[in-house]
Amino acid sequence: MKNTFKLEGLDCANCAAKMEAAIKKLDGVSSATVNFMTTKMVIEAEDDKMSRILEAAERIIKKIEPDVRLKKA
Amino acid sequence: MKKRLWRIIIGGLIFVSALIIKPNIEWIQPAMFAVGYLVVGGDVVLRAVKNIAHGKVFDENFLMGIATIGAFCIGKFPEGVEVMLFYQIGELFQSYAVDKSRKSIASLMDIRPDYANVKKGEELVRTDPDEVNIGDVIVIKAGERIPLDSKVIEGNSMIDTSALTGESVPREVDAGCELLSGCININGVITAEVTKQFGESTVSKILDLVENASSKKSDSEKFITKFAKYYTPIVVIIALILAVLPPLVFSGATFSDWLFRALTFLVVSCPCALVISIPLSFFGGIGGASRSGILVKGSNYLEALAQTEIVVFDKTGTLTKGVFNVQEIHAEGISKEELLELTAYAESYSNHPISLSLKRAYGKEIDNERISNVEEISGHGVSAIVSGKRVFAGNIKLMKKMDIPCYEGDLTGTVVHTAVDDHYAGYIVIADEIKEDAAQAIRELKAAGIRQIVMLTGDNKSVGEKVAKELRLDKVYAELLPADKVEKLEELFSEKSTKGKLAFVGDGINDAPVLARADIGIAMGGLGSDAAIEAADIVIMTDEPSKIATAMKISQKTLSIAHQNIAFAIGIKVIVLLLSAFGFASMQAAIFADVGVTILAVLNAFRALSVKNC
Numbered sequence: 296m297k298n299t300f301k302l303e304g305l306d307c308a309n310c311a312a313k314m315e316a317a318i319k320k321l322d323g324v325s326s327a328t329v330n331f332m333t334t335k336m337v338i339e340a341e342d343d344k345m346s347r348i349l350e351a352a353e354r355i356i357k358k359i360e361p362d363v364r365l366k367k368a
Numbered sequence: 369m370k371k372r373l374w375r376i377i378i379g380g381l382i383f384v385s386a387l388i389i390k391p392n393i394e395w396i397q398p399a400m401f402a403v404g405y406l407v408v409g410g411d412v413v414l415r416a417v418k419n420i421a422h423g424k425v426f427d428e429n430f431l432m433g434i435a436t437i438g439a440f441c442i443g444k445f446p447e448g449v450e451v452m453l454f455y456q457i458g459e460l461f462q463s464y465a466v467d468k469s470r471k472s473i474a475s476l477m478d479i480r481p482d483y484a485n486v487k488k489g490e491e492l493v494r495t496d497p498d499e500v501n502i503g504d505v506i507v508i509k510a511g512e513r514i515p516l517d518s519k520v521i522e523g524n525s526m527i528d529t530s531a532l533t534g535e536s537v538p539r540e541v542d543a544g545c546e547l548l549s550g551c552i553n554i555n556g557v558i559t560a561e562v563t564k565q566f567g568e569s570t571v572s573k574i575l576d577l578v579e580n581a582s583s584k585k586s587d588s589e590k591f592i593t594k595f596a597k598y599y600t601p602i603v604v605i606i607a608l609i610l611a612v613l614p615p616l617v618f619s620g621a622t623f624s625d626w627l628f629r630a631l632t633f634l635v636v637s638c639p640c641a642l643v644i645s646i647p648l649s650f651f652g653g654i655g656g657a658s659r660s661g662i663l664v665k666g667s668n669y670l671e672a673l674a675q676t677e678i679v680v681f682d683k684t685g686t687l688t689k690g691v692f693n694v695q696e697i698h699a700e701g702i703s704k705e706e707l708l709e710l711t712a713y714a715e716s717y718s719n720h721p722i723s724l725s726l727k728r729a730y731g732k733e734i735d736n737e738r739i740s741n742v743e744e745i746s747g748h749g750v751s752a753i754v755s756g757k758r759v760f761a762g763n764i765k766l767m768k769k770m771d772i773p774c775y776e777g778d779l780t781g782t783v784v785h786t787a788v789d790d791h792y793a794g795y796i797v798i799a800d801e802i803k804e805d806a807a808q809a810i811r812e813l814k815a816a817g818i819r820q821i822v823m824l825t826g827d828n829k830s831v832g833e834k835v836a837k838e839l840r841l842d843k844v845y846a847e848l849l850p851a852d853k854v855e856k857l858e859e860l861f862s863e864k865s866t867k868g869k870l871a872f873v874g875d876g877i878n879d880a881p882v883l884a885r886a887d888i889g890i891a892m893g894g895l896g897s898d899a900a901i902e903a904a905d906i907v908i909m910t911d912e913p914s915k916i917a918t919a920m921k922i923s924q925k926t927l928s929i930a931h932q933n934i935a936f937a938i939g940i941k942v943i944v945l946l947l948s949a950f951g952f953a954s955m956q957a958a959i960f961a962d963v964g965v966t967i968l969a970v971l972n973a974f975r976a977l978s979v980k981n982c
Contacts, residue, residue: 306463306466307428307640308640308643308644308647309596309638309639309640309643310427312593312596312643326583328580328583330579330583331644331647331648332469332470332473332647332648332651333470333473333474333579334470335579337580337583358422361415361418361419
């Protein structure tokens, strides 16, 4: 399953790279990209683990850049 | 952003007035500096504290906080405020530049249709393209974007395809024509039946491709990611050593002096300039290319294109039009028109491309009453009675078999000899035409530094060689079966240098294995062909081979921008680090090396978006 989000307020390219790296490491994630220029995040993961992964991803994002708001795209 | 601007202005005013007024009560000036500092940089310090609470230490906020508070601690009040002020101004510029480039990228990709006018009974309902189903009838008015791939039922109009193909000449459509989503209807009103869901429509596929292209990273981007991972910690550690060690070792060294140098180090320690500008360059290049009708599926392919040494072309449909046409009619004893008529009639029962092109050249309806006793002579041709005359039409072998002397000179293309009532009547040459821009494409590729241009073809040798000669290709391999093409490609691989790349250009229809084997597989005529889009790394939306040269120029430009940025950003940072280690660089220089470099690099990366000069 593939989920796409818009990261509003994404302000730092290095942070985007860090988010991507951290989310990729989550259990069950097959691919993750955080695109700084389009401010889009795409997570591809196993269906049954998705909701848990999304929660974890949101925590990671908030930790790296607290001002970012996640919006389903 | 506005709030930030006001804070900078107010904080800046407090700072300047503190410098000018020089109050005579001792503590007032430092207090004013402190207030100015908090107004300008309070949020930075706050974020730094928050992040530390989250267990994240080495971020920009922390580094700036430490550097400025450190400056305060050693009594360098104006420097502390100044650094924060410059930092915030720089950040402001930076987010402006990023915002600007995001907007121009968004406008590059602004081909997404917002709505579809779905016909429900007599009414038109504005609907989200996502909710339209296959078989629904939509109406596209003048000036509107075609929302979904569909087929015209009624109406005719001119269609602007430039958003997808970069081609500025509009296309004419009428009932029965396919419409591709993303194009713009220029004048008439068209009613069409939807043939694909929005997610499967051309516009979604293109957007998807371009947006996801950045996930396939180029070597330059990988290098930057790696560099950034080590750079910041190393600089911070050196800063720490710089602050502690020299005052302990050298007798004359003062702690505050070295601490100041260490703080300068911290300011330069963010790799942001690189992390933003390199992917931005590639993204811009990919976006710009897609605007000219060239879809690049990843930054890695855009990068590889600039390193291409050998370009291998397929012939039919790539360098030539893939449409057979009568090129020459040589009649003996009868008129040209008569020869064409009789040959077309004799061949009229076959659906072979050659027969079809003869029929096309003849241009009139075939009257079946006039033709009888058609007999196919396998591997030779055909014999038939046309209007009472016995006609043989076929290759040279047929003429020999029938003992009819015929022209045996060199001819390129497929030659159909015709005999009427056992007398030789002449020949017709049928050949594929070279595309108008093929020669220009080859010239431009050579000019762009391609060492070898090779053509592979399944066609016969004389045809292959003629095309190769006309286009001045370096090599041609003819009479190849599809499997031989992969083998020839393997051979060519050994002729390039280890860093050089090999690109294969085909039409994506039956050359998927070759497209896959090449370093870069380029498919032509991608517009409307899912197979080509699937199989290739780079898709040329139109049929023009000259677009490959354009793609190469875009790639070279993008890469040189990326390299300039890497050299510039790392160079400036290293110089400022060295200068500050020896006490020659001011905080301001350090700020420039951080934010100034980022802004300049982003502005430079911006150039990749424009493909006008390519």
